[in-house]
Amino acid sequence: MSSEDLYLRHHGLLLPRETHCAQSLRFAQEFKFRDDDVTVAVYPKSGTTWMQEILPLVLNGADLTPIQTVPNWDRVPWLEEKRLALVVDQLKSPRGMVTHLPYHLMPPSFHASKAKVIYVMRDPKDVAVSSYHFHKMAQFLETPATLDEFIGRFLQGKVMFGKWTDHVKSWRGSGLGGRILFITYEEMVQDLAAAVGRLSAFLGRDLSEEATQRIVEHCSFNAMKNNCMSNFSLVPKVYMDPDTSPFLRKGIVGDWKNHFSPEQLATFSSVIRKEMEGESLE
Numbered sequence: 265m266s267s268e269d270l271y272l273r274h275h276g277l278l279l280p281r282e283t284h285c286a287q288s289l290r291f292a293q294e295f296k297f298r299d300d301d302v303t304v305a306v307y308p309k310s311g312t313t314w315m316q317e318i319l320p321l322v323l324n325g326a327d328l329t330p331i332q333t334v335p336n337w338d339r340v341p342w343l344e345e346k347r348l349a350l351v352v353d354q355l356k357s358p359r360g361m362v363t364h365l366p367y368h369l370m371p372p373s374f375h376a377s378k379a380k381v382i383y384v385m386r387d388p389k390d391v392a393v394s395s396y397h398f399h400k401m402a403q404f405l406e407t408p409a410t411l412d413e414f415i416g417r418f419l420q421g422k423v424m425f426g427k428w429t430d431h432v433k434s435w436r437g438s439g440l441g442g443r444i445l446f447i448t449y450e451e452m453v454q455d456l457a458a459a460v461g462r463l464s465a466f467l468g469r470d471l472s473e474e475a476t477q478r479i480v481e482h483c484s485f486n487a488m489k490n491n492c493m494s495n496f497s498l499v500p501k502v503y504m505d506p507d508t509s510p511f512l513r514k515g516i517v518g519d520w521k522n523h524f525s526p527e528q529l530a531t532f533s534s535v536i537r538k539e540m541e542g543e544s545l546e
């Protein structure tokens with residue numbers, strides 16, 4: 265299928281038609297945020313599904329019911345996707361949502377509310393590698409010819425939700441102050457208990473050590489890989505083919521080292537560094 269068939273354009277960004285349409289984007293624009301809503305803003309392949317697991321447990325004091333009974337896409341739905349309209353009435357406050365939208369495309373009611381945001385960042389080299397494998401297994405995305413071709417497209421923003429650098433800069437420049445928490449995929453891999461501690465402090469939850477440990481255990485890569493509510497095994501193979509690449513693929517930091525050639529690394533780093541000039545990011 266051609267790119268035209270697979271994606272629609274939304275303010276210059278490519279969005280997969282399989283999960284987005286004009287009505288879903290209108291629904292997102294008209295969505296009424298509540299002050300106690302919590303939104304995870306994240307560029308695709310940076311830890312969306314992981315947060316869909318962690319957030320409900322931090323909010324409810326580590327009651328495992330949501331992650332054992334509700335698929336991730338209905339548990340913490342995407343603001344901009346078609347599913348939201350179908351499940352919104354079943355969401356209990358405080359509602360958790362995720363979005364891949366950049367800050368400037370958030371709806372008016374978000375700006376008028378006090379709703380909090382957790383922004384998750386991941387090393388863009390690992391994002392590109394994860395996305396490359398995801399594009400091969402997801403039949404509703406343009407299949408990459410080679411990693412080299414895909415890296416080129418990624419750097420030009422000709423992938424879903426545009427350029428990684430634009431996304432990160434938009435949320436970092438949001439000026440949301442105490443309403444936004446920045447967290448990295450890498451710190452979650454390194455010390456999930458500490459990351460859960462940061463999240464619970466930000467959300468005003470007082471988690472016991474036992475509750476924190478339960479979250480860490482049930483949100484580990486292996487636990488999620490075996491959780492049919494979170495590993496996308498409920499999605500028919502014609503949409504997502506785990507034999508090509510499992511959704512929960514490796515879950516590590518630095519997999520780019522197994523993929524990038526020295527030339528690819530040099531090009532990638534120089535483009536990202538240039539576009540991130542002035543941002544205090546490592």
Ligand code: A3P
Pocket residue numbers: 306307308309310311312313314390393394395397453483484485486488511512513514515516519
């Ligand atoms: P890899 O492809 O590098 O393995 P998203 O949910 O935003 O699409 O991101 C998917 C990436 O997050 C995948 O990365 C996936 O394995 C990783 N991921 C999901 N849950 C994880 C967990 N519990 N621990 C570590 N990585 C996780």
